[in-house]
Amino acid sequence: MGRLFWALAVVFAVASASFFLLAALPGDPARIVAGPQARPADLVRVRKDLQLDRSIVARYGLFLKKLVHIAGDPKASEHASCERVIPLVRGYELHIDLGRSYQHRAPVAKVIFTRYPRSMALAIAGIVIQLLIGVTVGSIAAAKKGTWIDRFLTGITSLGVSAPTFLTAVLLQYLFAHRLRWLPLDGFGDTFLDHVRSIALPALTLGLYGAAYFARLTRDELITLMSQDFVRTARAKGTSRLRAFVVHGLRGALLPLVTAAGLELGSLAGGAAVTESIFRWPGLGHLGVEAVLNRDGPMVIGVVFVAASTVVMATAAIDIFGHWLHPLAREKSSE
Amino acid sequence: MFSTRKASLLFALIGVLGCDIALPAPLPVGHPADDTPRAGGTLRFASLGDVRSIDPARCNDGVSSSLVRFLFAALIEFDEQGKLVPELAERWEVLDGGTRFRFFIRQDVRFHDGSPLTAEDVKRSLERALHPDTPNPSASYFRNVVGYDLYADKKVPHLDGIEVEGSHLLSIRLTSPDAAFLPLLTLPPARPVCKSAGAQFADNWAPCGTGPFQLRDGGWSKGQFVRVVRNPMYFVPGLPHLDAIEMHFLMNPPTQRFKFEVGELDFVRDLTHADTIRFARDRRWQDAIARGPDLDVYGESMNTEMPPFDNVEVRRAVAAALDRKAFTAVRPLHLSVNTATLPQSMPGVDATFQGQTFDLEKALEHMRRAGYPFDPKTGQGGYPKTISYLVYPLGIHEKTGQLVQQQLSRIGIRIELRLVSWASYLSLSQRQGAVAISPQGWQQDFPDPSGVLDPLFSSTSINATESSNSAFYRNPALDSMLARAHTEFDPERRKDIYRTCNRILVEDAPWAFTTSLHSFEIRQPYLRGYTPHPVHSYNFARTWLDRSTTGTPSSLGPRR
């Protein structure tokens, strides 16, 4: 219960902090909406339409009041920008209202909840590739510890983490989409198969970047575990090397790997802005960056809100997973 | 060991990128010898930017206005020579000394929803766009219409100045004569919209007008694409030839080029600097490239209220010190030297007038007269303080700003670039007393000098926080001449007035005029019947597709 309260508090603090941070930024959102050549009289009109003529305190009050509320009459026009979350008894509903985007002129909640699954899909695909490459490379490196294969593999993965993602992205796009024509250049696609094909390159971009960390983690964990007594005993009893590796080694490395993957998921939840923009993947990342540049306050807060919620949820999920996997950890962490 | 191996691998990859990027030949045309337009097909193009709206009542950027033209026809329109011609109005009359404009509207026009267009619809559409609750960023352009102020203050339910005189006869009355009023009717807010739009702007209205194309459900996904399809009831018989037009947003230039090469895009405009040069220099592509419409005039705006630019001699020194040719090398095919207020394509521009010219000796002389003599040999003298130059990232101005810095250092003006976000740049550069010098541009809404000179240099455009006159330039003589040009209906005399204005501004140098930007368009030759328009981008109303069915790239690989 304390955890849940704390999770909500973090999300609330992050959303409020971004509200005031955005309000403090130089630049006038109405000017960006109206365009560089708009005249003062028309700017007044646009400012009023965006409710920017109200004081910051009034706007914050409104934001808080609407953020999570219970609607008695969900069809009412005041709930037009809400995302319905849970239907309650007798027609009452629990709503999330993140306001309306200045730039999109649409409910932030609606825009974000369409894009959020796509961002998560990309994040998860990226992490899967990171894990695939990382665990494979890490295991081989651990098995061939100290040889040139070990050094070569860890070196290759370090190269991935050393290149800016937009360089990797452009190279991958050129090679696999333009030259070889195996995969689409960009976009989201219309059918499920299209989505899978379209996600491949952005996911690979993220995967190459993050793989080094997982490779290192797997290698270190495996080397530590394999030198421990119970594995040696098993080996002495005639367990094959491969079996010892998989059963004892990889299983032991599971918790740190899952923990790292969970944290990575959290950090990718706000979207991978650069990768998304190069491959035109319609997720949250590019949306958030554009929103900051355009001073689209409600949209930024929305992205931050969703991203922070994901981080908090991922952290909680790791904890639960850890407890389930390692009952011992429960005692340690309650210390 | 591995590090060198990897480094060489990387270089090899980049080498592949660099050397193996030769241009392919244009894709084949189906019937090169036959000029008869063929119906059908979807034209696809892309843009680096996005559109904010396709509702004519709140549309402000260049890309949106072009898109609005696909869907919404106007009473009158600029033709491909930049001349106003009838569109929804068969003809018009200028009455009462230029305070009344009467339009005879075509009887055979239908909206996309099938209902006929009447004078009442034109009035309703304008009233909707100018309604005080409509977030229209250009409503005040129409403030000269009789009754505008009362209507904007919600004192009256209708705009008195728009009079329906018959089912297809409409008059617009102005409070004072205005020779520059007609071009305003080509702007989005004046384009008629269907009855479904109602009397007031609403976000969820599905765009519906009288244009050559129409929008269906799900045709627009913001930030991704818009798809418009042929309007079978379009009032010009036989047009449009295309079945549909698809425009994709936020697409990177390299991606655009890769798609264009294989025919997934038929027309490109936003290519990288290097790719544009490549196409321009390739003989095979010569018939498929065109200089597009002039988009912006650029200059260095000097705040005439702030030192040292309150001194006209310093401003003249700056105007003479800038080597504009070097600016154009930043984007050789998009920038042209522009030494005076108006781009060369603007009607009435005197092509023989030299404007502000680069002359280092003259610039040093002006510095001397200003009281800041500078000796280029020793680097001594000049203006003693460092001046902050406001600029925003990732555009042409970020590059030209560095050239301004280098070139002004030769006459003893030391500049430091202050890079701020676009949002901050907009706020700061139009605020009184905030910025001494900044690069500025102006995009013409219509090809008339008033659309550029009034907002940039009239003292009526000065405002404490939102001054489009970013130089805060006040000159009563210029003001009265700009005002007179509005009441002068004789084209020749009007041109003369603007020529004088031009000379004053070149001499007084509130801006150092530098370059003008125009687009550079490349199309696959199978996109036929295309002529660049002097005002509008994407002039696809009369184009048709004539792709060869054999050997199309879709048979080459599985892409898409």
Added chain:
Amino acid sequence: MSFQQALRKHASLRWGIVLVSIVVLFSVAGPWLAPHDAFTSNPERAMTDALLPVGPSIEYPLGADRLFRDMFARLALGGRLSLLIGIAASAIAATVGGLVGIVSGYAAGKKGGSILDSSLMRLVDVGLSFPFLLLVMAIGALLDRTTVASLLVTLGVTGWLGTARIVRAKTLTIRDLDYVLAARALGQQQIVILWKHILPNVIGTLLVSATLSIGQMILAESVLSYLGVGLSPPTPTWGAMLYEGQDSYTLAPWLLACPAAAIVATVLGFNLFGEGLRDVLDPKG
């Protein structure tokens, strides 16, 4: 184990040091060796007939940039900045993160200290819940003018959070070791215990994470330039050069290749160096 032994045993340390030395040498000496000034455009000599910058030649060893300035001089000067930003930002992050981590870890579970520990860690939670890029961009925009100092603040403010967590965990394991408990029983002052017993044990972890973060900071700077919140021109930074190069790589590949190679080599160098350092300090491998 001597330094030579460590070098012989750990390939990554070896290669890391080699790469970092090359980059440092190039950045420090480069601007003096460069045949031209990094800030002066010279279209007369550096522009081809096609209005493009010249490629690598004897006069311009790495070619010229879009404004016809010497790439060699700019790359070296950019290297100084990138190294400065990477190292200084990592140092700030390590100092703040180390301090917070040690204090928080030492205070955890003690009477009166729990509140300090949990409030510090909750602050870290909030900070880590922000999408990194958006936070950095917002802080950058708030400071309104990007300078080296403001970049350091931005990267430092956002960079210490993870370090604090790691150091706290490490401190937790150390503070209950026998000799620390003994020192406490002997009545040594808290500050002395922290300084004499905790810090020396944490410093290795801190050093490794700081070295590894140098590369990440350099990459972060390049992303900021890519998004338009980097340093003001004409100051060259690798990130800004990389972004510029992207525009012309079909005709002038050196514009992309030079900063790309420099960034990759530097980040790789520091990563290898950091990993090598970890192997030396924590020889479980």
